[in-house]
Amino acid sequence: MKKIQAKKLVKRLSALVASAVILAGSSLAFPLTAQAESKYTYCYDYWGDVQDSPDAYEVVGVYTAADMGLEKPISNTASGLTVVGNYFYICDTGNNRIVQFERIDREHIAFVKEYTGFKGNVEVTTFNKPNDFQINEEGYIFIADTDNNRVVKLDPDWNYMMEFTKPTDNSLDAELVFQPTKLVADSAGRVYCIATGINKGVIKYEADGSFSGFVGATPVVYKLWDYIWKRFLSTAAQREKMVSFVPTEYSNLYLDHDGFIYACSSGLAEEDLKSGAAKAVRRLNLMGSDILIQNGEFPVYGDIYMGNGGGYTGCSKIVDVTAFDNDVYVLCDKERGRLFTYDSQGRLLFAFGGKGNIDGYFMKDQPIALDHMGYDLIALDSVSRTITMFTPTEYGKLIYQAIDQFDAGQYEDSGKSWQAVMDLNGNYDLAYIGVGRALLRQERYKEALNYFELKYDDDNYSKAFKQYRKEWVEEHILVIFIVVFAILIIPMIIGRIGKIKYEIDTADIFKF
């Protein structure tokens, strides 16, 4: 966080000096550096400037109801998308059903089955506005049956097993209607869910259905001045009309392959994101603490420019998140219809997408559901009622390959892959840093230094430099010793000679 501020300061200082010139001659016209219309895919460089990038994902297909083989199209409130193997399920909220599809080959999907209810000895066996559908590793099915105020657990054959209802907790309003919206279930059958109006964090149930507490509550964010005003200065009548300081609710959850939960929030304030008080995405461990690594040049919150314009306002509103097995994760922004891909260190790999009616773009202001099949991405757009399938291009594949090779310890191969990425996109900071890191691991420090310096990676540069300096000193120890010796000893000798000379010159015996 400090780093960004420092960087902004560098940029702002230059701007300040620039304004000094305007002061010196205001008639001087400054050409405004108009930012070129951004392409589909982009990334940020060290300075936060937008760098266009080759497309990392291409659209395989956009599937409408007819393409999917559906008689009744998906409703415009459909909100859940879950991939299980080659199948994927859409939680069709408005039509109270869950639809199963199969991806036959790269381009074709086929309708498999539609579920409007389940078998079992329970009063209501149909769904009422279901919002999320999950299958855990054991094959059990979990459905957030929102307007039936429950989460149901079914066995793999869609037989009723149990349900999770409103938590019995004193801190919850007795009047509150329990409406679970999103959930994840781990292999042990524990359920984590979020519900409308509950902002204490993620609701955690044990496998036996008992409520075991809230995890990962977001800290309440407020400004000091607001607090002072509310606490000491305002009248009771004013206070009643004020917004209360409450934690923000999560908008979606995703259980990754390590069993950690990615939780994203969409209703955050710009200034809180910028100051670091609020986080758009968290990765929660079992204790509910955030373990998301944020080593990137910019925090993980999507677009770093939050200006208003073109019909968009404010920051990215992250509505869904999905994580690959190599800890690369993709965020989905409903404000600008973009997908942001981050690596495990929280560095933006690339962002792509936009609003519109073109393939690969999304319609406005509706949540987009996102999941992945291998490295392919599947996105559900509930306004256009379509499914978009993305697959990595050669460029995208090379990036993933480079990351995977580095994680597997194949540093030399990883360096080559990054080099290939660099050949495709010379403006890509991570490619240079990737090559540098591979060289660093191969103990080729001098070459690594060069790559890190080009892209301002001071952390890795320092690591490489420390080693390089050590090697250099070891190689040149003799020279260093001689130089130090010379600096210390030569003036001493000169002084001594001068002294002897002076003594000889002033010695009595030479005086006649």
Place this chain on the structure above:
Amino acid sequence: MLTSARIEAFKRYWKSFKFAFYCATHPIDGFWDLTHEKRGTYAAANTILFLTILARIMKLQFTSFVVDPVYWEDINIFLYIASIVFPLAIWVVGNWALTTLFDGKGRLGQVYIATCYCMLPYPLIQFPLIILSNMVTKDEMQFHTTLSAVSLIWVLVWIVFAMGQIHEYSFGKNILFTIASLFAMLVIVFILLLFFSMISQGVAYFISFGKEALFRMS
């Protein structure tokens, strides 16, 4: 031709330049002698100013990016020079304009010489720091930052001392007039701003007047 007069002049210049090092360690004595014993010269003052500007510019190119990343797209070398010369100019004028009304003994030129002499610690510390910056890692950066801050504080404190000596002010009066000089600088900036915006408006008026006339005639 190295005439003896030239050699004499150079020796005087060199002596006055070396005196800046004395000032850097003896602010009270040094700056008193600077004007009262006439040991400072414009030539030496200009040299120090030049070194200061040089240090500031060389810092951009040669300091390690670990310490000081540079956003090259926005760098304008003339603005960098102006960022030292412009504040210096309005400080000298502002300080002199004010102190001359309140028993300040220093003349305009003396304020300039003294201020330039005060800037010596900046190149003195910054040049070695440029070399040092290329030998440190991120963890050892604090050392660099501290020294860099020292060079700035040194200069600023020395300017205050110097003004007290050349104007023959007591300590309290000196502080008072340092602050007053800063306000004088603000006033100058304000008037310059006003002046330039008025001028550009005026010029724009005549340009549009001329254009209009040309349209009528054609």
